[in-house]
Amino acid sequence: MSSLKQANLKIPDQVVTRQVGDETVLLNLESGTYFGLDPVGSRFLELLQAEDALAAVIARMLEEFDVSETQLETDLLRLAEEMLASGLLEPA
Amino acid sequence: MTVANLEALALHRLALAPFRADADADVVRESLGRGLKAGEDRFLEFLGKNGLDAPWHEVLKRHGLAATTPERVLIALKRARQVAAVRYLAQRYALERIDAAFGAASVRYAVFKGVHVRELVYDDPSLRPAGDVDILIARSQRDLAARTLVRQGFALHPDADIVSHEATFHDRDVSIDLHWHILRPGRTRVDMTDAFLARRHRESFFWGLDSADTLFTLLVHPAFAKYVTSPYALLCRLLDLSRWLQSRNVDWDKTLALLDQAGLKTAAWAVLFWASWLMGSVAPPNVLERLEPGRLRTRYLRYWLERNLPSRWLHYPLLIQIAFTLPLHDRPSDALAAIQGWLRHRWKMRNEQETLLAALQGQGGFGD
Numbered sequence A: 001m002s003s004l005k006q007a008n009l010k011i012p013d014q015v016v017t018r019q020v021g022d023e024t025v026l027l028n029l030e031s032g033t034y035f036g037l038d039p040v041g042s043r044f045l046e047l048l049q050a051e052d053a054l055a056a057v058i059a060r061m062l063e064e065f066d067v068s069e070t071q072l073e074t075d076l077l078r079l080a081e082e083m084l085a086s087g088l089l090e091p092a
Numbered sequence B: 001m002t003v004a005n006l007e008a009l010a011l012h013r014l015a016l017a018p019f020r021a022d023a024d025a026d027v028v029r030e031s032l033g034r035g036l037k038a039g040e041d042r043f044l045e046f047l048g049k050n051g052l053d054a055p056w057h058e059v060l061k062r063h064g065l066a067a068t069t070p071e072r073v074l075i076a077l078k079r080a081r082q083v084a085a086v087r088y089l090a091q092r093y094a095l096e097r098i099d100a101a102f103g104a105a106s107v108r109y110a111v112f113k114g115v116h117v118r119e120l121v122y123d124d125p126s127l128r129p130a131g132d133v134d135i136l137i138a139r140s141q142r143d144l145a146a147r148t149l150v151r152q153g154f155a156l157h158p159d160a161d162i163v164s165h166e167a168t169f170h171d172r173d174v175s176i177d178l179h180w181h182i183l184r185p186g187r188t189r190v191d192m193t194d195a196f197l198a199r200r201h202r203e204s205f206f207w208g209l210d211s212a213d214t215l216f217t218l219l220v221h222p223a224f225a226k227y228v229t230s231p232y233a234l235l236c237r238l239l240d241l242s243r244w245l246q247s248r249n250v251d252w253d254k255t256l257a258l259l260d261q262a263g264l265k266t267a268a269w270a271v272l273f274w275a276s277w278l279m280g281s282v283a284p285p286n287v288l289e290r291l292e293p294g295r296l297r298t299r300y301l302r303y304w305l306e307r308n309l310p311s312r313w314l315h316y317p318l319l320i321q322i323a324f325t326l327p328l329h330d331r332p333s334d335a336l337a338a339i340q341g342w343l344r345h346r347w348k349m350r351n352e353q354e355t356l357l358a359a360l361q362g363q364g365g366f367g368d
Helices: A002-006 A039-050 A054-064 A069-085 B003-019 B025-037 B040-049 B053-062 B071-104 B114-121 B139-151 B193-198 B211-225 B235-247 B252-262 B265-279 B285-291 B295-306 B317-328 B332-359
Strands: A015-020 A023-028 A034-037 B109-112 B133-137 B155-157 B166-171 B174-179
Touching: A002 A054, A002 A069, A015 B071, A023 A039, A023 B071, A034 A039, A034 B071, A039 A054, A039 A069, A054 A069, B003 B025, B003 B040, B003 B053, B003 B235, B003 B265, B025 B040, B025 B053, B040 B053, B040 B071, B053 B071, B071 B109, B071 B133, B071 B139, B071 B174, B109 B114, B109 B193, B109 B211, B114 B133, B114 B211, B114 B235, B133 B139, B133 B193, B139 B155, B139 B166, B139 B174, B139 B332, B211 B235, B211 B252, B211 B265, B211 B317, B235 B265, B252 B265, B252 B285, B265 B285, B265 B295, B265 B317, B295 B317, B317 B332
Parallel strands: B133 B174
Antiparallel strands: A015 A023, A023 A034, B109 B133, B155 B166, B166 B174
């Protein structure tokens, strides 16, 4: 988990995204796997594309959301792991 | 009219009410309340079958009604909207690939029906689900287009019943309907396909039909392929038509001239009549008057439409084709040409299918 926090992640070329209201759907065109992100997850994805490392994304979201650091870190690292396993994120 | 039929049409009207031009939050709230009274599962299923669940989710959110919508209903609609968005992404990506491949192979094509229309009349086109991507090509380019699709990873799924004018290709969850006639041969008085392709229009990431040709298709396709009012006709097609008429600068003279040329003014009248009956006036009154057939035929066809007989007699397609769709042709000679076209198709279909399969020999592009 701690090494993941320092990792740079990106959306793979074969994954396409679309905003649906305040949420985001992602589709892996090769596997057909898709994923829906709530508004917090959507913000995570948006920051992930702008920031260098996951740690920077977590720091930025701590400023924006009223949540404990431990809770946010646990939730986002779990989300990142799940998306990596589904091929919806990959190391940059 | 029976009570059951009245009730069924009430559900049609409730499902479409939020999309009428004059609908406000009160209309949406009332429609939802009455729809749910008919049975939560029944209403949700009805919206889903008619491609209206994703648009309903959007309209509830837009009018600030999400908080007062039963949670189970909102979750079901939201799920439908996500699935529609995923499907849209897959179809859009496939279409971008096909556009590039057809461009490289010099295949002149135009996307039509739902996938085309949704890009032009919906703020968010992913709200409008489409089962397949309909692509029109010239008959002379059929084999080249089929080979190009197969090279792109699509597999042909032969169907002898439609091979006179179209063939279906699949790649994973994306289905492409390749048409080389706008309708089954014989349905139109003259073949319109080449003229439609000559007037095609570049949209953001694909070629689509010209505006008047699109309206022509919206008006006649549901008449013959979906029997106007049957469950096959899907209410999202009426929403397409209504939005098109509300948001586009319609050249009725041009569209009416096309319908006249095709001998299909009556078919367009039937579809417009049905849309207006369910959604209120969707076209200027003089347009319906200009399309209306003679008094006797109007009464006869209204009897079919107002009683939704195509739905009630859906299990007797031959009866519907003879008693309902043939009178949708403007003249008896047009109806006769449609019968001849159908007979010719029955005669030739094996040969047509073999020719198409032969064109793909060695390419490995065959589905189950």
